[in-house]
Amino acid sequence: MRRPRAVTLPALYPRRALVVGSVLALALGPVALAPAPDPTPTPSATTPAGDRGAQLYLEQCASCHGVRGQGSQQGPSLVGVGPAAVDFQLSTGRMPVSREVSQARRREPVFSADDISALVDHVASFGGGGPRIPRVASGDVVSGRDLFAANCAPCHGAAGSGAVLTNGWSAPPLYDASATQVAEAVRVGPGLMPAFPGQVLTDQQVDDLTSYVRRLRTERLDPGGNPLGRLGPLAEGLLAWLAVLVLLVAGVRWLGRRAAE
Amino acid sequence: MIMDRLARALDDRLRLSPVTRRALAKVFPDHWSFMLGELALYSFVALILTGVYLTFFFDASSADRVYQGSYAPLDGSTTSAAYASVVRLSWDVRAGLLIRQTHHWASLVFLAAIVLHLARIFFTGAFRKPRELNWLIGVTMLTLALANGFTGYSMPDDLLSGLGLRIITSVVESIPLVGTWLAALALGGEFPSDAMIPRMFVTHVLLVPAVLVALISLHLGILVRQKHTQFPGPGRTEHNVVGSRLWPSYTLRSLALFAWVLAVLFALGGLAQINPVWLYGPFEPAQSTSPAQPDWYVAWGDGALRLFPPWEFRIGGYLVPAPFFPGVVLGGLAFLALYLWPFAERLRTRDRRQHHLLDRPRDHPVRIGVGVAALTFFAVLVVAAGDDVLARLLGVPVYDLLYLFRILVLALPILTGAVAFLTARALRRGEAASLGDLTRADLRRAGRPSRRPSRRDDEPETPAPDRPGERIELWPEGEVWRWRYRDEARRLVLTANRVAVSEEEAVEAARLAYPGVDRVVVPGPPAPSPPGPVRAALRRWGRAAAAGSLLVAALVERRRDRRRQRDGDEGDPREKADAAPRGGEPR
Ligand code: HEM
Numbered sequence: 001m002r003r004p005r006a007v008t009l010p011a012l013y014p015r016r017a018l019v020v021g022s023v024l025a026l027a028l029g030p031v032a033l034a035p036a037p038d039p040t041p042t043p044s045a046t047t048p049a050g051d052r053g054a055q056l057y058l059e060q061c062a063s064c065h066g067v068r069g070q071g072s073q074q075g076p077s078l079v080g081v082g083p084a085a086v087d088f089q090l091s092t093g094r095m096p097v098s099r100e101v102s103q104a105r106r107r108e109p110v111f112s113a114d115d116i117s118a119l120v121d122h123v124a125s126f127g128g129g130g131p132r133i134p135r136v137a138s139g140d141v142v143s144g145r146d147l148f149a150a151n152c153a154p155c156h157g158a159a160g161s162g163a164v165l166t167n168g169w170s171a172p173p174l175y176d177a178s179a180t181q182v183a184e185a186v187r188v189g190p191g192l193m194p195a196f197p198g199q200v201l202t203d204q205q206v207d208d209l210t211s212y213v214r215r216l217r218t219e220r221l222d223p224g225g226n227p228l229g230r231l232g233p234l235a236e237g238l239l240a241w242l243a244v245l246v247l248l249v250a251g252v253r254w255l256g257r258r259a260a261e
Numbered sequence: 262m263i264m265d266r267l268a269r270a271l272d273d274r275l276r277l278s279p280v281t282r283r284a285l286a287k288v289f290p291d292h293w294s295f296m297l298g299e300l301a302l303y304s305f306v307a308l309i310l311t312g313v314y315l316t317f318f319f320d321a322s323s324a325d326r327v328y329q330g331s332y333a334p335l336d337g338s339t340t341s342a343a344y345a346s347v348v349r350l351s352w353d354v355r356a357g358l359l360i361r362q363t364h365h366w367a368s369l370v371f372l373a374a375i376v377l378h379l380a381r382i383f384f385t386g387a388f389r390k391p392r393e394l395n396w397l398i399g400v401t402m403l404t405l406a407l408a409n410g411f412t413g414y415s416m417p418d419d420l421l422s423g424l425g426l427r428i429i430t431s432v433v434e435s436i437p438l439v440g441t442w443l444a445a446l447a448l449g450g451e452f453p454s455d456a457m458i459p460r461m462f463v464t465h466v467l468l469v470p471a472v473l474v475a476l477i478s479l480h481l482g483i484l485v486r487q488k489h490t491q492f493p494g495p496g497r498t499e500h501n502v503v504g505s506r507l508w509p510s511y512t513l514r515s516l517a518l519f520a521w522v523l524a525v526l527f528a529l530g531g532l533a534q535i536n537p538v539w540l541y542g543p544f545e546p547a548q549s550t551s552p553a554q555p556d557w558y559v560a561w562g563d564g565a566l567r568l569f570p571p572w573e574f575r576i577g578g579y580l581v582p583a584p585f586f587p588g589v590v591l592g593g594l595a596f597l598a599l600y601l602w603p604f605a606e607r608l609r610t611r612d613r614r615q616h617h618l619l620d621r622p623r624d625h626p627v628r629i630g631v632g633v634a635a636l637t638f639f640a641v642l643v644v645a646a647g648d649d650v651l652a653r654l655l656g657v658p659v660y661d662l663l664y665l666f667r668i669l670v671l672a673l674p675i676l677t678g679a680v681a682f683l684t685a686r687a688l689r690r691g692e693a694a695s696l697g698d699l700t701r702a703d704l705r706r707a708g709r710p711s712r713r714p715s716r717r718d719d720e721p722e723t724p725a726p727d728r729p730g731e732r733i734e735l736w737p738e739g740e741v742w743r744w745r746y747r748d749e750a751r752r753l754v755l756t757a758n759r760v761a762v763s764e765e766e767a768v769e770a771a772r773l774a775y776p777g778v779d780r781v782v783v784p785g786p787p788a789p790s791p792p793g794p795v796r797a798a799l800r801r802w803g804r805a806a807a808a809g810s811l812l813v814a815a816l817v818e819r820r821r822d823r824r825r826q827r828d829g830d831e832g833d834p835r836e837k838a839d840a841a842p843r844g845g846e847p848r
Binding site: 232 | 291292293294295299333334336351352366369370373420504510514517518521522525531532533534535536539541542547551552553554555556557558560646649650653656657659
């Protein structure tokens, strides 16, 4: 089944969360630990795009990336990173980072869509080419699943729930990224993630991948009930022990107490 | 009516009634911890029930198979037949997912119940003579349950379980000299071999369950023969068992527990997703996924592999690979220690007597210290197997966690063991009745070395004769004799379940159970005290549950009938015995 791209993302598993009791909610808790969005609205663009981009860049980015994107002590060069990289970093709220952190986290984007495209244009004016913002069409989930298992599962986990890497880096869960962001990440390779250029994955394959990743986040892949954050066997073990102690042993004690009366 | 006739027909041919009458009068102690084993038993029953359903649909083969079904991302993919059948089971077979998930949850609960049951036996010293054999059977069943959990987990041939199987294979291969040969023998070739899944299947659904059923029967048979242990208490001696009778009180309680276990397991199976193999994908030797852990009951091994430094040894020219110590030696030593504990303890205490009264955990500070330390050790290892998940959720580097766990796994058991040891000693030496009552003085006293080994064990088992307020009352009831123990001071009345054919026999039984207590013959049975409201309600509720158990119902019907015939208008003696608060029987 093909799914059209959606821009607004419904919350993950709302119905199940309601159905399942507080015990299960406990196990789901970690999902809620994701970094909270930082609501910092910016004044929308009033000046022409070019000026707006240059102005925002000087205000927000130049201190780290240099006035002409040449890079500095605080940030890498932006020459030749390509519009896809800039759009990915800004639309996922990773840039601008306020202080030096080892890995910029995903959060609510700081800029409006217009400001982002103005900044993308401005950074592109530094030259150097680089990957363009991909246009995503819906693809084939079967091929997408294969590609995902072969290329992405070692870092992001087969269920897309994320995992730690070395040096305090982690591959984030893939449930929040929009279709364009997934395709951008594949092409750009942010942070520790490798880039997958056109010679490795064709545009069609990226579409397939994107469709599968987008599908991973739907509740329909969890027909079994609360997915426990898709954290795997140890989360399941925790719930099993909770059930044993809270429900079964308590039941046994109740029966024992009644009998002794 | 029909049941009645059927039961009588059966009895005429098989002579069941003496056996069943004795069996139905068997006494079970009322303490709740005696039902932990039943939790395990009933989870096992649930495993068999759900497992049989799975067997109808599971295809134990690694041959290529094209999955066609409603799980779109795999529709049309070629995978192993085993994997394809499990995805089909989950997405296309009616109730397949519910049963599959319930089976898996039941396996987690089964192992947890076994561990709890084992801890109860261990901390109360129920493994002491004469019950060493049942301890050995119990530990064997634990290993078999672990093995069956692991084979079951590996059979679906998904990516996660395949990674686990590969790790286990490398652990087995790390055994010096025979490892590679053993692994090849078990798998029928190099990992991943074609023979692997069919072999695991036969082991999982036939071999191990059959052995388990045999061992459970033996376990329970020995239990019936040796009778239950019991905690010390008023009226309870080394020579009797005080509690509820198998029928009706205990049967009803046990059936209620069975129903509750099934309800909890199916609720878990329906509400919480477990092992979504369709998301993990089929096993491909070249692929991997992260985070990867096994089920909790084998996770201690995974945790040990993660924590143990990658040291390799050279012993006599042979290179011992790194997984040998955390994988083989640790598990081997742990189970060896479990097997040998009753004998090691007997060696240390030189206590060769039979024990039917349990220790309270505090009675043996060393035992509780060692037990708590061991449990802590394995708990830390299990948590360490999730270091990568924890690292991501807590946002800390995984290496920091690894070092933390390396320290914890050594330090925490010592700490908890020492705390348990000292608390037990404080409770034993002081007057405190429970943990909450401990005073600082008690704790201080516990720290000092013991002046004289206080030997609770040597307390005289036979109560002093002629104790005031205690007596045995005997009375004739038709042809037979009955007796009961009575303690005025504690307002305790315990009626023996078994009838005696003569006065002498009743006296003999009473003397065995309560040596040294005065006996008097009274004209008739005392008036029954009315059952409390809760007890009455419980009994009513339990009776309703028992209606489903047709065979037992048949036995009772028949029994009542025959009694009525024999006893004439004497009434139903079962009712009388039932009305007494609790029953007892001599060993
Ligand atoms: C000691 C008792 C048992 C334990 C601990 C146990 C455990 C497991 C586990 C953990 C799985 C993996 C389930 C999954 O796919 O998520 C499994 C699968 C399976 N079990 Fe058992 N099991 C036991 C007894 C039985 C019995 C008695 C039968 C059959 C009569 C059985 C039949 C099966 C079948 C056919 C599968 C494969 C289907 C599947 O993976 O969904 N099991 N078992």
